[in-house]
Each structure stands twice: as C-alpha cells, then as structure tokens.
Amino acid sequence: MSAREAILARVRAATAGTQVPPAPEVIPRAAGTLTEDPLLRFRRLAETSGSTLDAAASPAAAPGRVAAYLKEAGLPQTAVVWPALAALPWAAAGIAAAARAPRATDAIGITAACCGIAETGTLLLLSGGDSPGATSLVPETHIALLPRACIVCDLEAAFARVRAEHGALPRALAFISGPSRTADIEQTIVIGAHGPRRVHIILIG
Amino acid sequence: MEVISDKFRAAAAESLANTQLQRALARIPERFVAARARAAAEFGEFEPLRAAGAAIRERTLARLDVLLERFEAEAVRRGASVHWAVDAAEANRIVLDIARGHGVRRIVKSKSMVTEECALNDALEAAGLEVLETDLGEYILQLARERPSHIIAPVIHKNREEVTELFSARHRRPRSTDIAALCQEAREILRPQFFAADMGISGANFLVAETGSVALFTNEGNGRLVTTLPRVHVAIAGIEKVVETLGELAALARLLPRSATGQAISNYFTLLTGVRGATESDGPEAFHIVLLDNGRSRLLGSELRPILRCIRCGACLNHCPVYQTVGGHAYGWVYPGPMGAVWTPALVGLERARELPEAATFCGQCQVACPVMIPLPDLLRRLRTRTTAEHLRPARERLALNLWGYAARHPRLYALLTAFAARVLYRLGGRRGWVRRLPLAAGWTATRDFPAGEGHTAREVLRRERSG
Structure with missing residues (x-):
C-alpha cells in the first residue's frame, strides 16, 4: 500500500461515523470593521503597522508624488516598477524607472495593490506576468499605488474581489501590513528584517 | 530529532539555576501575555471568534480524508506535486529525492516546526546538501547548533551578547551588541543566499482544500523570499493543517497572529497556489507539497484528538507558569509547553515523555488562551491516567x-x-x-x-x- 493509501485509510477509519459539527453561523470581525469608514480605518491601521501614506488625484499624478517622497526621504530617484505600471509618466516626474523584475541591488520597488483591507490596514498584491512578487520584497523601499475605490472592508471581501476578477487564484497573494520586522533577539522589535524597511502607500483618486 | 524528554526533571532543575535564562523568560508576561490580551480586547468579540475557530478545526478533523483528497486534487490541478509521508524518515527521503531530481545543491529554509520534528536539516546535510535557515532566530540556532526553545520565538532563551559572540565568530565583522545592528548584519549575510539558492523549504500554517493553496504567516519576509526566488519550493505540512475554504482561513487568520504575538495580522500573510505562470518572472517552477502523518492519523481516533486542532500559535506556552519558569529546552523535543506536553507523548510515545504531562499545575490558563479551545488540562489529565494504567510510573x-x-x-x-x-x-x-x-x-x-x-x-x- 502506498503512503497515501495507508494514511487515508487510517484517517477514514478514525473519522467513520463522526458527525460533522455545524459551520459557525457568524465569523466575528475586528471591532469597528463593518461600521467605521473603510478609508479612514485603512489609513489609521496602515499607519499603525508602520506604513506611511500619501494621495494623488489620478494614476498620472502618482509619479510626481513618488518623486516628492523619494526626495524628502533622501532616496535616489531610481526605481524598479511593475511592468504593469510602465506606461505612467515616470520620466516626466524625474524618476528613472526600469519596468522589469527586481535585482538584488535595486533600492526602490513600485507596485500597485489589488485592494486595501480596512480591517487591518493591509495591502493585497497579486503576482502575475507584469507584477513580479519580488518587487514588493527585495528593494529596501516599497511604494504601492492603491486606488481609493479598491479599499474593501475585510479579508472575505478581498478574497471575493480576487475571485470575481480573476476566477482562479493568482499564484501568489501577498497580504502586506507594513515594513518587515523581527523580534527574535530579546523580543525587541526591529524594523527591516529581510524585506523592505519602508512601505509607502499612495492612495489614487 | 533526539528525544530527551525523559530527562525533564533534571533539565528543569538546570533551567531554574540558569539566571540568564530566567531573565529572558521574565520578558514573556509583557511581550506575549499582555500583548495577546490587548489584541483580544481591541478585537472585541474574541471569545465568539475562538468558538468559531474551534468549530472550523473540528469540521476539518471530522472530514479530514475528504479535505486532504480535495486539497491534493486542486493543488495538482494548479501544477503542484503532492507527496504523502507516513513518518519523518519518509518525509526526509521525499525531500531529498526532490532535491536530487532538480539538481539542487543549495537550500534556503524559512522557519518550520514540522521540519524540526523530522530533523530534516540533518538528513539533507548528511546527503551533502547545503541547508541554510533564514529566519533570524533559526539562523542563530543553526550557528549555535541548538534547538528552538519556543515555537514562534525560537531563540527566546538567548541574549544579545550570545548572538554577538556567534556572529563575530562566524561573520568576521566588527562586533556589535546593538540589536538593530545584529539584525542588519544577518540581513546582509543572508541576502545573497536567497538569490543563490536552488530550492526553498517552508512549512505551512494552513492548507486550503478548495483552492489547493498553502498559507504562510511571517514577519521578517524571509518566508516570501524562500518561496519566491528559488526555482523549486517544497512546503511541508502536517496532515491536520488543512481547512476547507478561504472563509475559514480568514477566521483563523484573525486568531493566529493575535494569539501568537498580539499582532492584528502578521506583516506578511501569503497564499501560494501552483507554479510560476508562463509569463511570470519569479516564483518557483516546481512546487512540491509534502503531507506528513507521523502519528497524526493515529491521534485522530484517540482521546487526544482535540490536540489536532492546534494552530501552533504558542499562546499556551506563553501563558503556562511551568513554561514561564523552565523554558522550552527542558521539554526535551520539538514542542514545549502545554501543547508540547501533549504532542510529545502523542507522537514519540508516552514511555519516552511520561514526565511532561506531570509538568502542569492545571491552572487552566492554556485552555483559556488557546485560540481553538483545546481542552489542554483535560488531555494532560488523560495522559496522566494512562501513565498510571500502563505502569509507567517509577x-x-x-x-x-x-x-x-x-x-x-x-x-x-x-x-x-x-x-x-x-x-x-x-x-x-x-x-x-x-x-x-x-x-x-x-x-x-x-x-x-x-x-x-x-x-x-x-x-x-x-x-x-x-x-x-
């Protein structure tokens, strides 16, 4: 008998005749999730988790805001951007943008979130041909564009949105809440473990 | 991994005399217990959420065969390979075969307790493969050649001076005892390794049957690097980790980080389904999922079955007066604290760990803190009864x-x-x-x-x- 058959046979024997308990009637959400204004809550909790926020009137206005952020943070005006964002006027804003997958040396990565989740102030990024997962991960600074209209209440709404728009799940769903961190040494929180040190969100619209 | 749980009494006595360890353990009440309490209070309806979590996990266990088969079918449909391992030795053999089949030499790992259970690193290294732990805590332990003492804070027993010693001996860089500088040093040393690795190994916090996905909760980002950059990804999961739907996953995603670290959500919650698409520039070309039994199916039909609900958050460790006093190493295997005092005898045999169920005051805090309401004191009591019935006492x-x-x-x-x-x-x-x-x-x-x-x-x- 294969390992698969052996394991399943044992599991079947153990579960035979077991009553399946009913599904929970309600899954509680964090207090305020369904009553607070989603945009205000998203902003508040994204800041709590260590992200910074800005706004731009339209996608075309985003590169200007990115340039202003980089200048203020004392960072170079050179970034690797998702190929999906290649058409935005980066050069006009003074940003040398490379639309490709990131390399180990890239310092700034620019992506676009599929949605923002108000419950926890979380970004959802989807992997794809023109949206490499590494862009939000390898560079020290991650800048994410997020259309205001794409802020949803909770995780359930985010899953529903992905399924409605894509059918099957993309290979990687990355739910990102602030810069990477560790508390492994003496339970002291340090920002910037293996992932980005800075997460900057630009709300569009 | 060698089981030394039969030496609990002696090890606990050593822990009590270790002042450095006692100082480290003294951080638990504020950093973990209070943080969880704040997160639960901020959430609001945390008790109904725990009840929902318990129901979801019980629903999994009642239909485990059906959900595992569904998970396998969906994962395979998306291009992943699913392997089944009866025990740790078989899991290690499977991972080794995968590595050989893909011509792998270098492996990077993210933190996984189930691979500790299998002693996977030893097996891979014995076969001549390079294995590097990339979670900061696990990396420190790999340098120190020690085992984790906590399931989510593996180096809770070490202080910064010890980390400084380990790093300066290995990295040959200027010494620092500044925690941020130590983290930066590890980041710089490990970063090139993610790019150089042929294969990434992760655990799985959950498996989602309806989509064939692996869910991971991490803070450092190494879990994402390990599952994004190398051309092969192997995820190892106990068979009990499956849930049916994304909706159930959403409920457990609210429970796990709050119970573990007091965070409303981990920095990175990743849902991985299938292999790299034709147009994608990153993600693994091969995705192997190893489903490990190693005694779990035997537990399913036993009186210890509720332990299979466990989502490995560590809350019962943090809330346990015994764990808070002796730390994790005294428990002598992979899983410490109240959950470990059930998992260890359940998986390695009561005769090799009979002192662990005795190491409880039955104060009940573990059960109160458990996000899926496992009746831990009751399970420990049952193990004590078995210890007597099987004449295992001195x-x-x-x-x-x-x-x-x-x-x-x-x-x-x-x-x-x-x-x-x-x-x-x-x-x-x-x-x-x-x-x-x-x-x-x-x-x-x-x-x-x-x-x-x-x-x-x-x-x-x-x-x-x-x-x-």
Whole structure:
C-alpha cells in the first residue's frame, strides 16, 4: 500500500461515523470593521503597522508624488516598477524607472495593490506576468499605488474581489501590513528584517 | 530529532539555576501575555471568534480524508506535486529525492516546526546538501547548533551578547551588541543566499482544500523570499493543517497572529497556489507539497484528538507558569509547553515523555488562551491516567499510589490513617501551627510552609458536631 493509501485509510477509519459539527453561523470581525469608514480605518491601521501614506488625484499624478517622497526621504530617484505600471509618466516626474523584475541591488520597488483591507490596514498584491512578487520584497523601499475605490472592508471581501476578477487564484497573494520586522533577539522589535524597511502607500483618486 | 524528554526533571532543575535564562523568560508576561490580551480586547468579540475557530478545526478533523483528497486534487490541478509521508524518515527521503531530481545543491529554509520534528536539516546535510535557515532566530540556532526553545520565538532563551559572540565568530565583522545592528548584519549575510539558492523549504500554517493553496504567516519576509526566488519550493505540512475554504482561513487568520504575538495580522500573510505562470518572472517552477502523518492519523481516533486542532500559535506556552519558569529546552523535543506536553507523548510515545504531562499545575490558563479551545488540562489529565494504567510510573510512586488506592477503598482503614496523619501534622505544627518540614516530602517543604490543621479529620469534627 502506498503512503497515501495507508494514511487515508487510517484517517477514514478514525473519522467513520463522526458527525460533522455545524459551520459557525457568524465569523466575528475586528471591532469597528463593518461600521467605521473603510478609508479612514485603512489609513489609521496602515499607519499603525508602520506604513506611511500619501494621495494623488489620478494614476498620472502618482509619479510626481513618488518623486516628492523619494526626495524628502533622501532616496535616489531610481526605481524598479511593475511592468504593469510602465506606461505612467515616470520620466516626466524625474524618476528613472526600469519596468522589469527586481535585482538584488535595486533600492526602490513600485507596485500597485489589488485592494486595501480596512480591517487591518493591509495591502493585497497579486503576482502575475507584469507584477513580479519580488518587487514588493527585495528593494529596501516599497511604494504601492492603491486606488481609493479598491479599499474593501475585510479579508472575505478581498478574497471575493480576487475571485470575481480573476476566477482562479493568482499564484501568489501577498497580504502586506507594513515594513518587515523581527523580534527574535530579546523580543525587541526591529524594523527591516529581510524585506523592505519602508512601505509607502499612495492612495489614487 | 533526539528525544530527551525523559530527562525533564533534571533539565528543569538546570533551567531554574540558569539566571540568564530566567531573565529572558521574565520578558514573556509583557511581550506575549499582555500583548495577546490587548489584541483580544481591541478585537472585541474574541471569545465568539475562538468558538468559531474551534468549530472550523473540528469540521476539518471530522472530514479530514475528504479535505486532504480535495486539497491534493486542486493543488495538482494548479501544477503542484503532492507527496504523502507516513513518518519523518519518509518525509526526509521525499525531500531529498526532490532535491536530487532538480539538481539542487543549495537550500534556503524559512522557519518550520514540522521540519524540526523530522530533523530534516540533518538528513539533507548528511546527503551533502547545503541547508541554510533564514529566519533570524533559526539562523542563530543553526550557528549555535541548538534547538528552538519556543515555537514562534525560537531563540527566546538567548541574549544579545550570545548572538554577538556567534556572529563575530562566524561573520568576521566588527562586533556589535546593538540589536538593530545584529539584525542588519544577518540581513546582509543572508541576502545573497536567497538569490543563490536552488530550492526553498517552508512549512505551512494552513492548507486550503478548495483552492489547493498553502498559507504562510511571517514577519521578517524571509518566508516570501524562500518561496519566491528559488526555482523549486517544497512546503511541508502536517496532515491536520488543512481547512476547507478561504472563509475559514480568514477566521483563523484573525486568531493566529493575535494569539501568537498580539499582532492584528502578521506583516506578511501569503497564499501560494501552483507554479510560476508562463509569463511570470519569479516564483518557483516546481512546487512540491509534502503531507506528513507521523502519528497524526493515529491521534485522530484517540482521546487526544482535540490536540489536532492546534494552530501552533504558542499562546499556551506563553501563558503556562511551568513554561514561564523552565523554558522550552527542558521539554526535551520539538514542542514545549502545554501543547508540547501533549504532542510529545502523542507522537514519540508516552514511555519516552511520561514526565511532561506531570509538568502542569492545571491552572487552566492554556485552555483559556488557546485560540481553538483545546481542552489542554483535560488531555494532560488523560495522559496522566494512562501513565498510571500502563505502569509507567517509577516503583516508589506506584507503591505509594497503590497504598493510597487500597486505603481509599477501605473506609475504616482510611479513617484510621487520616486521623493518625492529622495528629502527626498537628504535632509537627508546633506552637505556631505551621508545618515547615515534612518527613518523606522534604523536597516539597524546602520552599513551602503550610498550616498544620487542628489535629482532627473532617469526619471526626462532623461526628462530634452531630452527637453534640
């Protein structure tokens, strides 16, 4: 008998005749999730988790805001951007943008979130041909564009949105809440473990 | 991994004498217990959420065969390969075969307790492969050649000076005892390794049956690097980790980080489904998922079944007065604390870990903190009963229990003995009425005094009152 058959046979024997308990009637959400204004809550909790926020009137206005952020943070005006964002006027804003997958040396990565989740102030990024997962991960600074209209209440709404728009799940769903961190040494929180040190969100619209 | 759980008493005594360890453990109440309490209060309906979590996990266990088959079918449909391992040795063999099949030399790992359970690193290294732990805590342990002492904070037992020693011996860089500088140093040393690796190994916090996905919760980002950059990804999961739907996953995603670290959500929650698409520039070309039994299917039909709900958050460790006092290494295997005192005897055999279920005060805090409401004190009590029933206690303890059992079944003898004992205690209490030292139990009274009583048993008092 294969390992698969052996394991399943044992599991079947153990579960035979077991009553399946009913599904929970309600899954509680964090207090305020369904009553607070989603945009205000998203902003508040994204800041709590260590992200910074800005706004731009339209996608075309985003590169200007990115340039202003980089200048203020004392960072170079050179970034690797998702190929999906290649058409935005980066050069006009003074940003040398490379639309490709990131390399180990890239310092700034620019992506676009599929949605923002108000419950926890979380970004959802989807992997794809023109949206490499590494862009939000390898560079020290991650800048994410997020259309205001794409802020949803909770995780359930985010899953529903992905399924409605894509059918099957993309290979990687990355739910990102602030810069990477560790508390492994003496339970002291340090920002910037293996992932980005800075997460900057630009709300569009 | 070698099981040394039968040395619990001696190891616990060493832990108590280790002042450095005691200072480290003293951080637990604020960093973990209070953080969880704040997160639960902020959430609001945390108790109904725990009830929902328990129901979801029970629903999984009741249909585990169906959900595993569905998970396998969906994962395979998306291009992943699913492997089944009866025990740790088979899991290690499977991972080794995968590595050989893909011509792998270098492996990066993110933190996974189930690979500790399998001692996977030893197996891979013995076969000549390079394996690098990339979670900061696990990396430190790999340098120190130690095992984790906590399931989510693996180096909780070490201080920064020890990390400095390990890093300066290995990295040959300027010494620093600054925690942020140590983290930066590890980041710089490990970063090129993610790009150089052929294969990434991760665990799985959950498996989602309806989509064939692996869910990971991490903070450092190494989990994402390990599952994004190398061309092969192997995820290893215990068979109990499956849930049916994304909706169930959403509920558990609210419970796990709040119970573990007091975070509303981990920095990175990743849902991985299938292999790199034709147009994608990153993500693994091959995705292998290893489903490990290693004794879990046997538990499913046993009285210990509720432990299979466990989502490995570590809350029961953090809330346990025994864990808080002796730390994780004393438990002698992979899983410490109350959950470890059930998992260890359940997976390696009660005869090799019989002292662990005794290492509980039955204060019940573990059950109160458990996000999926596992009745841990009850499971520990059942293990204690089995320890007695299977004659696993030492001769002296067996004799004492047998004598007590005999007396308890003979009321007159019992009355005589307790009346005698009550008088002895009264005498020992002296003028102040406190017993400071008890013959035959000097160890127990070494750190305790107790009131001596009035020299009569309850029965005697009752009889006197009735007749008077």
